[in-house]
Amino acid sequence: MxxxxxxxxxxxxxxxxxxxxxxxxxxxxxxxxxxxxxxxxxxxxxxxxxxxxxxxxxxxxxxxxxxxxxxxMGGTDDAEQVFSEVGVSDTHVDWRGSERVEPGIPLVGTGDCADLEVCDTSGQMVRVERSSFDSDYHVRMIARPPALRGARDLYAIYFHGESMEPRFAPGEVGIVDPGRPVRSGDYVVVQINTGDSDEVATVLVKRLIAMNAREITLEQFNPALTFTLERTRIARIHRILPQTELLFG
CATH class of the missing domain: 1.10.260.40 (lambda repressor-like DNA-binding domains)
Known part of the structure; x- marks a missing residue:
């Protein structure tokens, strides 16, 4: 009770x-x-x-x-609700800041081309696989990896032929950054001029071994050989970005 x-x-x-x-x-x-x-x-x-x-x-x-x-519950005798003088806006606030639309990366026209005769490091003339290159023709635009936001002048290429297998298989796509300096050990796109002008006649996709003021030394894997090119024949040499840089910048 x-x-x-x-x-x-x-x-x-x-x-x-x-x-x-x-x-x-x-x-x-x-x-x-x-x-x-x-x-x-x-x-x-x-x-x-x-x-x-x-x-x-x-x-x-x-x-x-x-x-x-x-x-x-009897904890106070004041029945009035207390309202904060600071209001919370109903407007959505994007804490990430404004979204910037990033352009895609142009996949430029490349294709198989006749082999190029070069001098290997033993002094013998050998033939290496090369590709055609048309920087003015874009096959399509590919999505830009988040790590490359803000990077300028990027372009992408299809790998052709078998000379760089197993590193690059035919049909794979590589992203190239002309703004990053090349170093020994990098995989590179070497744009070769016509010999009498700076116009690009062909390109090589190889591994850079060394370079100096007179020549560059390149390597291909299949068939395995190392060869040199005179610097006067090089219009441009650009770095192919490895996976770590595609993911982390």
């Missing part, structure tokens, strides 16, 4: 705070209950059975009545 009396006393205090707020708003216990739970009995059970709402229902009740949970 004492236990039932204690429960009724505690929860009557909750209802005593709910009742005048409902009256001020002109809503009934049934209507308030329906707004909170979709059922008509929540407020009635507080008054008659001493049931206490769960936390979610208590918060919802405070919002409906324009007060606070602390007031309903």
């Amino acid at each position: 004492a236990e039932g009396a204690a429960k009724s006393s505690n929860d009557t205090g909750l209802f005593d705070r709910i009742e005048p707020l409902m009256a001020d708003l002109g809503i009934s216990a049934r209507e308030l209950s329906l707004r909170i739970t979709g059922k008509p009995d929540l407020v009635r059970d507080i008054r008659r059975k001493g049931h206490k709402p769960n936390a979610d229902n208590l918060h919802a009740m405070a919002n409906e009545l324009g007060t606070t949970v602390e007031y309903l």
Whole structure:
């Protein structure tokens, strides 16, 4: 009996705070209950059975009545809700900043071409695989890896032939960055001029072994050989980006 009396006393205090707020708003216990739970009995059970709402229902009740949970539970005598003077804008704020549209990378026209006769490092004349090259013709644009955002003058090529297998298989695509300096050990696109002008006549895709003011030394894998070219024949030499730089910049 004492236990039932204690429960009724505690929860009557909750209802005593709910009742005048409902009256001020002109809503009934049934209507308030329906707004909170979709059922008509929540407020009635507080008054008659001493049931206490769960936390979610208590918060919802405070919002409906324009007060606070602390007031309903007897923690304060101030029924007014406190509003911050600092508003939160409904406007979406993009924390990443503005999106910059990055251009694609042009896949330039390349193709198989007749072999080129060069001098290997032993002094013998040998023939190496070469490709045609048309920088003004773009086969298509390919998507730019995120790590290369902002990089300028990039272009891509199809690998042709078998001279650089297994490193590059025919039909694979390589991305070339003319802005990065070449170093020994890099895979490179060597643009060879016509001999009497800087116009590009053909290209080689090889591995750079060494270069100086007079010549460059290149390597191919299939068949395996190392050879040299005079620097006067080189219009440009550009670096093919390895996978680590495509992924991480």
